[in-house]
Amino acid sequence: MQSEKVVIVTGGGSGIGRAAALRFARQGNKVLVTGRRPGPIEETMAGHANIAGLVADAASVEDAKRTIAKAVDTWGRLDALVNNAGAGAILPLADTTADRITDIFSVNVLGPSLLAAAALPHLKARRGTIVNVSSTFGHKPAAGRSHYAASKAALEHLTRCWALELAPLGIRVNAVAAGPTESGALTGMMGLSPEQAAEIKEQERARIPLGRRGVPNDVAEWIVRLAGPTSEWMTGQVIAVDGGLGLA
Ligand SMILES: NC(=O)c1ccc[n+]([C@@H]2O[C@H](COP(=O)([O-])OP(=O)(O)OC[C@H]3O[C@@H](n4cnc5c(N)ncnc54)[C@H](OP(=O)(O)O)[C@@H]3O)[C@@H](O)[C@H]2O)c1
Structure with a gap:
């Protein structure tokens, strides 16, 4: 990416979001990371002077406005929005509740x-870009993860619809669909015990054609590329970075 872009990475306190924030920052860009807990954000900020942080919930109307305003107030512009924060659960249909789906x-x-809506005027001014972080299960069915998978399928389709809608404004919209990646996600957002997480990791590794789970940098590299000038003629694409899992 060209130096001196202003980038927001939601959920930048850990895992894929932290790796993307550090990559953007090391290339000379200014980065705002968000998350609900201050501790992880502070750890990411400690990784590079170009990174600022904001405690903000990506699911909150008010926090969405505050997040965009913080980047624009701090650096005067916004070039890229990375929608990385995610929620999920192993949630069989029989256990589904309205609250968990919501x-x-x-x-x-x-x-x-x-x-994206709050960022729009600023992205328009800079001919900026949006990168959404999806999952292999956004396009590959998975038993027991239907609502996570369906939410990522929705995010992939939003990516294509926004790409068409915003192309006349010069705004590109793409997504990275990550395969199983080493992060806190299984014990964190998926709510599994360490033993359950270890079992699922082994099952996933065995199913991935390239024979290993990803690391955050595998995915971060493509988030940064899609936001950058080498992808200037790409929009509406969902790039699978998954060791081939989507094919298996
Ligand atoms: N790891 C995988 O195997 C995998 C595979 C496919 C796709 N993905 C996707 O990759 C993205 C990043 O996941 P990860 O694996 O890096 O997980 P992670 O290590 O658990 O990181 C997720 C980050 O998002 C933050 N977050 C969660 N909910 C948030 C909210 N409502 N508002 C703001 N921040 C929030 C968390 O911090 P707080 O808890 O402090 O808010 C955390 O720092 C997600 O969209 C996930 O669905 C992951």
Whole structure:
């Protein structure tokens, strides 16, 4: 990416979001990371002087406005929005409740929509870009993860619809669909015990054609590329970075 862009990475306190924030920052860009807990944000900020932080919930209407305002107030512009914060659960249909569905869709569908809408005037001014972070399960069915998968499918389709709608403004919209990646996601957002997480990791590794789970940098590299000048003629694409899992 060209130096001195202003980038927002939601959920930048850990995992894929932190790796993307550090990559953007090391290339000379200014980065605002968000998350609900201050501790992880502070750790990411400690990784590079170009990174600022804001405690903000990606699923909140007010916080979406505050997030965009913070970047613009700090650096005077906004070039890229990375909708990385995500929610999910192993949630068989029999255990489904309205609250749990709402939690997942609020973070994975409502949040990126609110942030993108609030960012729009600023992205228009800079001919900026949006990168959404989806999952292999946004296009590959998975038993027991239907609402997570459906929320990411919605995010992938929002990516294509926004790409068409915003192309006349010079705004590009793409997504990275990550495969199973080493992060806190299984014990964090998926709510599994360490033992359950270890079992699922092994099952996933065995199914991935390239024989390993990803690391955050595998995915971050493509987030940064899609936001940057080498992708100037790409929009509406969902790039699978998943060791081939989507094919298996
Ligand atoms: N790891 C995988 O295997 C995998 C695979 C496919 C797709 N993905 C996607 O990749 C993205 C990043 O996940 P990850 O694996 O890096 O997970 P992670 O390590 O758990 O990081 C998620 C980050 O998002 C933040 N976050 C969660 N809900 C938020 C909210 N409502 N508002 C603001 N921040 C929020 C969390 O911080 P707080 O808790 O402090 O808010 C955390 O720092 C997600 O969209 C996920 O669906 C991950």
